[in-house]
Amino acid sequence: MPDDGEWSEEITEIVDRFQSCFDDMERLELLFEYAEKHPSTLPIDLWNDENMVHGCQSRAHVVCSLNGEGGFMAEGGADAQIVQGLMAITAIAVNGQPPEKVAEHDPSYIEGMGLSRILTPSRANGFMNMVRKVKQEASSLM
Amino acid sequence: MPDDGEWSEEITEIVDRFQSCFDDMERLELLFEYAEKHPSTLPIDLWNDENMVHGCQSRAHVVCSLNGEGGFMAEGGADAQIVQGLMAITAIAVNGQPPEKVAEHDPSYIEGMGLSRILTPSRANGFMNMVRKVKQEASSLM
Amino acid sequence: MSPTGPSARGATVTLDVEEIRSHFPILQRILPNGKPLVYFDNAATSQKPLVVIDAMSDFYKQYHANAHRANHTLADESTAALEGARDRISRFFGTSENQMIYTGSATEAMNLVAYGWARYNLEEGDVVVTTEMEHHANIVPWQELSKEKGIELRYVPIDVENFTLDYNAMEVAIQGASLVCVGHVSNVLGVRNEIERVIEMAHSVGARVALDSAQGAPHERIRFDELGADFCSIAAHKMAGPTGIGCLLVKSDALDEMGPFLTGGSIVKRVSKEDTLFQDGYAMFETGTPRMAEAIGWHAAVDWLEENIDFEEAHDYVHEISSWMAIQMRNIPGITVFGNPEKEEAIGVVSFLHDTIQAQDLGYLLDAGGFAVRTGHHCAQPLMEAMGVGSTNRASVWFYNTMEEAEAFVAHLANIVERFS
Amino acid sequence: MSPTGPSARGATVTLDVEEIRSHFPILQRILPNGKPLVYFDNAATSQKPLVVIDAMSDFYKQYHANAHRANHTLADESTAALEGARDRISRFFGTSENQMIYTGSATEAMNLVAYGWARYNLEEGDVVVTTEMEHHANIVPWQELSKEKGIELRYVPIDVENFTLDYNAMEVAIQGASLVCVGHVSNVLGVRNEIERVIEMAHSVGARVALDSAQGAPHERIRFDELGADFCSIAAHKMAGPTGIGCLLVKSDALDEMGPFLTGGSIVKRVSKEDTLFQDGYAMFETGTPRMAEAIGWHAAVDWLEENIDFEEAHDYVHEISSWMAIQMRNIPGITVFGNPEKEEAIGVVSFLHDTIQAQDLGYLLDAGGFAVRTGHHCAQPLMEAMGVGSTNRASVWFYNTMEEAEAFVAHLANIVERFS
Ligand SMILES: Cc1ncc(COP(=O)(O)O)c(C=O)c1O
Numbered sequence A, B: 001m002p003d004d005g006e007w008s009e010e011i012t013e014i015v016d017r018f019q020s021c022f023d024d025m026e027r028l029e030l031l032f033e034y035a036e037k038h039p040s041t042l043p044i045d046l047w048n049d050e051n052m053v054h055g056c057q058s059r060a061h062v063v064c065s066l067n068g069e070g071g072f073m074a075e076g077g078a079d080a081q082i083v084q085g086l087m088a089i090t091a092i093a094v095n096g097q098p099p100e101k102v103a104e105h106d107p108s109y110i111e112g113m114g115l116s117r118i119l120t121p122s123r124a125n126g127f128m129n130m131v132r133k134v135k136q137e138a139s140s141l142m
Numbered sequence C, D: 001m002s003p004t005g006p007s008a009r010g011a012t013v014t015l016d017v018e019e020i021r022s023h024f025p026i027l028q029r030i031l032p033n034g035k036p037l038v039y040f041d042n043a044a045t046s047q048k049p050l051v052v053i054d055a056m057s058d059f060y061k062q063y064h065a066n067a068h069r070a071n072h073t074l075a076d077e078s079t080a081a082l083e084g085a086r087d088r089i090s091r092f093f094g095t096s097e098n099q100m101i102y103t104g105s106a107t108e109a110m111n112l113v114a115y116g117w118a119r120y121n122l123e124e125g126d127v128v129v130t131t132e133m134e135h136h137a138n139i140v141p142w143q144e145l146s147k148e149k150g151i152e153l154r155y156v157p158i159d160v161e162n163f164t165l166d167y168n169a170m171e172v173a174i175q176g177a178s179l180v181c182v183g184h185v186s187n188v189l190g191v192r193n194e195i196e197r198v199i200e201m202a203h204s205v206g207a208r209v210a211l212d213s214a215q216g217a218p219h220e221r222i223r224f225d226e227l228g229a230d231f232c233s234i235a236a237h238k239m240a241g242p243t244g245i246g247c248l249l250v251k252s253d254a255l256d257e258m259g260p261f262l263t264g265g266s267i268v269k270r271v272s273k274e275d276t277l278f279q280d281g282y283a284m285f286e287t288g289t290p291r292m293a294e295a296i297g298w299h300a301a302v303d304w305l306e307e308n309i310d311f312e313e314a315h316d317y318v319h320e321i322s323s324w325m326a327i328q329m330r331n332i333p334g335i336t337v338f339g340n341p342e343k344e345e346a347i348g349v350v351s352f353l354h355d356t357i358q359a360q361d362l363g364y365l366l367d368a369g370g371f372a373v374r375t376g377h378h379c380a381q382p383l384m385e386a387m388g389v390g391s392t393n394r395a396s397v398w399f400y401n402t403m404e405e406a407e408a409f410v411a412h413l414a415n416i417v418e419r420f421s
């Protein structure tokens, strides 16, 4: 079970919205909605090999940095809306946090959202690799 | 079922002896006996490639000819006693017969003797290949 | 149960699909999301009837031993099963057991042509012809050979208007060729190539022909001897058989030109420290412990197909479903169908894309409805390139699918397009 | 049932063999001649516990689909099973999944070393060392490479007095060698070679080491990373797993030196008409539809072994039976036992001959008693030649055999000798 004591209010709210979905189709619809509300902010020239998320069938890229206050910032771009939507939610979960915390990030909200059946590690959606990349970048920004 | 109407008296007698055996061990013992009673009559320099029975794990050779009266004669040599014994019995079955009949030879006595379970075609004992060779040679001597 | 299949819809084919489906345990599967499985990924791999699964279990439970050189009962039974399978399967493909070599897969069968025949018979400057429509299994081995041996590799282009091979270009490409490698049926487009014509063309210039029948064999009875191809690669798992086995059919005069490839035990007459005397014929190519359970399972599959499936009837049945799907799908806004599944000789495959819903997303959305389709480049990137796409979604039909499934699929796809584009 | 195994005879090992046997359906088999099966052909192939058979059936009945590039549930489950198996099996062999390549067999694993490593890294005049004790799978690929590439092939002789490798001769042979190929355990003699010493010797002259562990893996836990060998070939079917699968373990720096061998789909990043960009690491070597059922069955076998078998205990148990058999058999008039099954580190194999009863005859006579043993040259003709015989009879023991079976075997053999010599 996800330890939802760990989740920010914003994430809890997202999880709640997903939990009210009737089936996977609705959940995916909601995910598409997040993708649309949070389109890629990554300039197209940063969709390069260095920033690529591997093991993803579609193209996905992520760039991480620290903001003025030392808070972690991940910006992603994916051509699949499902990945883009997950990126948006992950960004909501980690952005602004200290990199130390991001390096330990546990995307347990995925289970809370009822998406873990869809996003198994062996599906080539790259979500797990994206989280891994975000955590690695956070470590190197510590 | 073997059509024992086809068998010579000699073969019928052999079949009867085998049928009185208690188990495979006794049947094999009897077969060894035939091998001992009918050792290879093939001179060792005829144990050559041309006369070889293929598909046999042990060495086996057979040479066929016609006797003075035009009767078929097979002489065999094998280093395995089981094969030698079978050769002896096959020789009893075919020798002296017209080659036309040998070319059609059906070794159904094997089943009558209770050996068909042991001498399946897929066992590399070469018995079936020996019979095939004998029949081919008979054809060419017709 | 209500009658299913096009027959219930006033169509011509009368396959007892309910009965056939009852042989395949997996078709009863309810997915974790609560949806019943609708399996439209048959071109990737087919499902197995219970008799196939049980034949393999039975082997392991009753008579498993290492085949060949058998003096003990179990080994004898295993050998008989392995060789019985070879006999049965080769006859199913219209040839004799002397012209069939067991391999691990269709891919390995094509590699056997490359390593076991081409490596021994082609040299620098010799020409191998393949096509833009091929699966990577019929491209990469030739590229590698070309690198190693300096052979010239030519690609016959496709006619992108009609989604067929460009036979005029082929006529030109095969001039001076030693080997022509062509797919029997395209796994992306379902196009059934005019292999008889290709064989004739190739033989008229003295070239040998290697057919990739991985997609042909599940839909059409292969009559290898009649067909006259020199090599033909087949995968069991795409035709109701198990994973881990396939075969190469080889015309005997081509077999005579082959040399050893994978080496070790079983394929030898005699090994000394200095040299090895190899077996002749197919026996030169099957080294190591045989794929026994796999051969036994494939045998059961072939028996089952022979007993239950009339291939021509099945072709018409499958075609009726897939062509109906293609027609319906072309009416869904934004959907493009590649190829011509409507054509009489097309084979059960509908490749498609939506113009705004990305292929991977579409795959997930279809899965959410219980529909298993493939998404990707289908190991045919040169074809993707020729068509100007990176990937497609692909629904592929086999005889155990039903028109109800097709209807549900089209309805779900229309619903996705409505909600997600 | 009465207690079985040496424990009942006051010996030290306490394996619950009755319990273990109950997992193997085939061990209940009554042969057509009415005799219960006594399976002493384990070095040829081992039997399978029910969990292995069921794991494969379950795959086909519940979640069979083509693995990788999965967007649908079934394909996802298949992929997870295939990769889960890779993870589990590689850990069982003391290494990580990055250092394991699935192959069709142990033989194919050794061919992968020859084609995928040696062909890319050795050239004319380079030296490969093998031994007279090897299985053909560890000889013929090197002979073929030697013909193709002009490498020099050296054989380390055996010490025919002691039935061991001649390590002094090996010391000499490996001078200047690039690759040393040696069997872990002899399938004919049951000799466990001093592989640690061979690895040290070979590495000290900068040679890589390829271990043939087909016979080692069933009897000894392989700790690949600790062992330090560069390559290690293994067959699933000899260690409770299914037919049609094996693996090559490869040290990562050796893996980096490898190039493509069997080619086609799955192993590529991108294929264009001009060229192919291959995947890295093990993924470069597994082309075509994976051996999924086979991997799943092997996974189940490895789980079963881990749960039920302490390998050291099993070794002692097997050794107790086979050494007892050897000692008894040496007392039967006319029987010669080859090798030293009595030695502490020997592994469950008793090769023997009778001086007047020909080997094939003896095989049939043993079968008539229900005893499955192997007869032949065991794919080790150079070893046969060194020992001056053409073939042997071979009884090979695994942990599910019992001392009662051994006793019955010896009694039957004595009876045969009495009646037939
Ligand atoms: C020592 C040894 N190496 C290699 C092999 C070949 O194994 P497989 O037949 O599974 O390829 C065997 C099997 O007989 C063997 O005993």
Ligand SMILES: Cc1ncc(COP(=O)(O)O)c(C=O)c1O
Pocket (backbone or CB within 6 Å): C043, C044, C105, C106, C107, C108, C135, C137, C138, C183, C185, C186, C187, C212, C214, C215, C235, C237, C246, C379, D287, D288, D289, D290
């Ligand atoms: C046309 C074609 N050729 C070859 C193959 C390779 O078959 P396998 O993966 O069984 O080796 C496939 C399978 O995807 C295919 O569709």
